[in-house]
Amino acid sequence: MGVMHWLRARRVLLIFPLVLLWVFASALPAASVTKAQVDAACADSKAALDEWDAAAARAGEALARYNEVNEELEGVSLRVLQLRDRIDEKQTDVSDIRERVVGRAVEMYMDGGSQVTEFVLSSSSVDEVLTGQEFLQVVTEEDISSLDHLAALKNDMVRWQEELKVDQERLAVLNQEALDVAQLMEDAMNKKEAAYRTLSADCRKLRSDYDAQLAAAAAAAAARQKGAAGGVPASVTAGFICPMSSGAVHFINDWGFPRSGGRGHKGTDVFAPMGQPVYAVVSGNVRAYTNSLGGNSVWLTADNRTGYYYAHLSSWGPGISTGVYVSKGDVIGYNGNSGNAYGGAPHVHFQIHPGGGSPMNPYFTLKAACG
Numbered sequence: 001m002g003v004m005h006w007l008r009a010r011r012v013l014l015i016f017p018l019v020l021l022w023v024f025a026s027a028l029p030a031a032s033v034t035k036a037q038v039d040a041a042c043a044d045s046k047a048a049l050d051e052w053d054a055a056a057a058r059a060g061e062a063l064a065r066y067n068e069v070n071e072e073l074e075g076v077s078l079r080v081l082q083l084r085d086r087i088d089e090k091q092t093d094v095s096d097i098r099e100r101v102v103g104r105a106v107e108m109y110m111d112g113g114s115q116v117t118e119f120v121l122s123s124s125s126v127d128e129v130l131t132g133q134e135f136l137q138v139v140t141e142e143d144i145s146s147l148d149h150l151a152a153l154k155n156d157m158v159r160w161q162e163e164l165k166v167d168q169e170r171l172a173v174l175n176q177e178a179l180d181v182a183q184l185m186e187d188a189m190n191k192k193e194a195a196y197r198t199l200s201a202d203c204r205k206l207r208s209d210y211d212a213q214l215a216a217a218a219a220a221a222a223a224r225q226k227g228a229a230g231g232v233p234a235s236v237t238a239g240f241i242c243p244m245s246s247g248a249v250h251f252i253n254d255w256g257f258p259r260s261g262g263r264g265h266k267g268t269d270v271f272a273p274m275g276q277p278v279y280a281v282v283s284g285n286v287r288a289y290t291n292s293l294g295g296n297s298v299w300l301t302a303d304n305r306t307g308y309y310y311a312h313l314s315s316w317g318p319g320i321s322t323g324v325y326v327s328k329g330d331v332i333g334y335n336g337n338s339g340n341a342y343g344g345a346p347h348v349h350f351q352i353h354p355g356g357g358s359p360m361n362p363y364f365t366l367k368a369a370c371g
Contacts, residue, residue, distance in 0.1 A: 312347060
């Protein structure tokens, strides 16, 4: 073997292990972050981190109560509507029966020649006529049946009116409590964001990576669930970023929670301070519009046709209008409580629609991106 040939062969032998090492290193997952590493990186920001965690805990408690109040509020509101509809419907029945029986009394009065004539003339009200003994002695069985039905309806309506009064009083209490707890939520979110801004860059980075690892493990477990509640495959949301500053947001897995009209919640409510910038989680085309439920809303269609829905924005971002193409990270709006969230804690109702179809639970995708 010549010297040059030997040198070339040796060079290949030296390079080949390096190539293998590079290939295998590329295939391996990034090194995991430990709790000890987070603690070390955050040692110089411990007071701020403690305040951030405390604010997050307060936000969690407020959010739990917020959901409890709003769930009861939905139930009581629905009962009030149903009672009102029932009372209105039966009021029509009462009027029909009264009209028919009063017509019968008028016929007997016009016929004359009976003791009813004098009784009708001396009675002070229609109800007195209808319940008087003289009238009941001469009416037919059909009339009596109608009167019995009328009495039963009137008793029902008295009971429903009492129930309606109780529910309306409870509704007033719940509405005020919802406003109070919404304020608690907003205060907690503002304190959380303020504490996050004082954390060191290393602390933010490692804490975010650590939280993302925990979220990824939870997402993997959730993926084994069947149906939309199990979340969105990571391949569908490649490159996804948090829709607001990760240090400012707070949310839970509220998929399926009850909503007005018997609906189930088909998204995740991401809470943050009022006016917080809201970002495009991926690149794509936007449609900006307003509706009664979502208020100021944005539908973002990614290049892979997956849809992302943002609702309750206080306003849209600069230059955002239907047909505009945005890049990932562009500001598409600002956090608010428009639409049917008016008066509540500021948040973005967020949905993911793989392929533009039915929504799937976005919680695990958000958790992995926001920590």
